[in-house]
Amino acid sequence: MPNPYREIFRRPGTKGFAAAAFVARLPLPMTTIGLVAMLSQTHGEYWIAGAVSATFALANAFIAPQVSRWVDNKGQSAVLVPTTIVAVAALVALAAAAWARWPNWTLFVFAVIAGVMPSMMALVRARWTEIYRDRPELHTAFAFESVMDEVVYICGPIFGIGLSVSLFPEAGVLASAAFLAAGTALFVAQKSTEPKVDPHRIRNGGSVMRLLPMWFVVTVFAGMGAIFGTAEVSVVAFAQAMGHKGAASYILAAYAAGSFIVGLVIGAIEFKTPLARRLVLASLIAAVTTLPMPFVGNLWALTLVVFLAGAAISPTFITGMSLIERIVPASQLTEGITYAMTGVGIGFAAGSSLAGWTIDAYGASNGFWVAVAGGAVAFVTMLVGYGRLSSPAGPTAAGGAALNPAE
Template identity: 55%
Template structure:
């Protein structure tokens, strides 16, 4: 039986842009925590570190889709080069500001400019879509990208903090900035796989977020993102309460492992079930597997329940991006993918805040109630949106709602 992952990389150019894209997306995980690690050491003020990091993350969540919208109109190279130059320069300024103890406003301003960092996962998925559009290999490619995202979040945050602690405070951010510069440069140099710019039809253009399928999937993944953050916050709080704070990293790592393993398996399959139903089932599994988390009263049981909870994450991502590829006009695909990535990021930020408040007020074990509620909300969103998600791809950029299939 042929290895489906080997097959997708037989296409010329795929190994190159996938490798470059992996390097370029490391700052997604490294930069936010790297800012915290850097400023908490150089200034000793966690509120400042958290505020500057949040400024970057939240601004990027709203700026990235606008950059991706311009990418759909003008091409990847035309936008990735200038936006990345601004982002790299801003990160370097932020590092210098931290090292030289410049005024706080310079750090916030640098964080705002650094938020021009483009959504590399969207750019990479757009290239896969260009190569395997409407072919089963695209499912395998999206599975590979979901696994790559998991590896980025597992390795990126640890690498950033580890460098800052082991070497010097700015080391994590410096490495992150270098990865961004080198990765983007390598990515844009590979012009042969860059998606062609498709003209907009219908006489006018709208944002991809106005398309009903994009709205449904983005909202659903806001709730899914909050489940991720809740798992991390609650795991830290519970292991601390149990007297084993060092086990938190193991528990969080197990969560990603569950997603990683199932993602590899799903990517090797060519399921015939309609994609919107696969999406609903994956989200339903996520919702159901949040319930056992409420009863985890030992580190071992917590690790097992977190592993099980993580198993549906990659299938959710794979089907979500597959639906975006099939339901969004080709002329706005990159923006559509970026909005979904933005939804995950916003959900993680909100989930961490709400879960932290619940843990402080009601105790560590009640933090997972946020996961249960978010999982239920995500499933209801997908369930109520099945008719819109089952429609055909909108033929142009002017139709805000995908039409149902005959």
């Protein structure tokens, strides 16, 4: 039986840009946690650490789609070089500001500027789409990237915290800048696989968010992001309440492991079911797996429940990304995928904040109700939007071609 993952790397250049993209997207999770690790040590206050980290995350969530739209207009190389230079300079400035104890407002300014960091998760998927558009290999490629996302979000925080604690406070943020510079340089150097800019694209066609189906998909991703954010906060709080705070690390690892394993399996299967129907089923499973969370009574039970919840993540993301590829015009794919990731970021921020408030007010176990709400949002959104997403006469691309997201 042929290995589908081996097959997608038979095309020249695929190994090169995939490896470069892995390095270039490590900085996003490294920076968010690295800022907390750095500023909590240099300033001794968690409020400033959390606030600056949140400022960077939100700035990136809102700026990255505009950067990706610029990429779709001008090309990856033309945009990645200047934006990466700005982002790297801002990260170095953040480290310098923390080390020299510059005024706190400078930290927020540099955090906003660093938010121009490009969405490498979208850029690498755009390259796969350029190579395997309308071919079954694209499903496997998206599955592979979802698995790599999990690896990045496991390794990134480990590097960010580990370097800051073991070397010096600014080490995590500086390493993030170095990874971003090196990874992007290697990625840009892969010219043969760079998507071509469509010369016939209508420049004033507007954002992909003018397409109603995109709102449904982005909202589904926001609901999934709320589950992520809730899990990170509530698992730590529950483990601490049980007297074993350190257990949170292996419980969260089980969450990532569930998504990792199922993502690999999903990528090896060639589905015949329409994408919209698969996303309804995936969002239903994701919602159902959150229901036991508020009722678990010990760490082992929580580990099992969290593993099952993680297993529902990859199918949702893989299918959702494939659906976006059918919804948006080909010339705006990078922007479309970036908006989906923005939805995850906003959902994550909302979920973690609401979970924290709920835990403080009602206890650790009740924080998981926010995850239940996130799952409900994702599933109900798909029920409401199913007719539009599965319609044979899908939204119309900028060039006038009808798209069929259901196929």
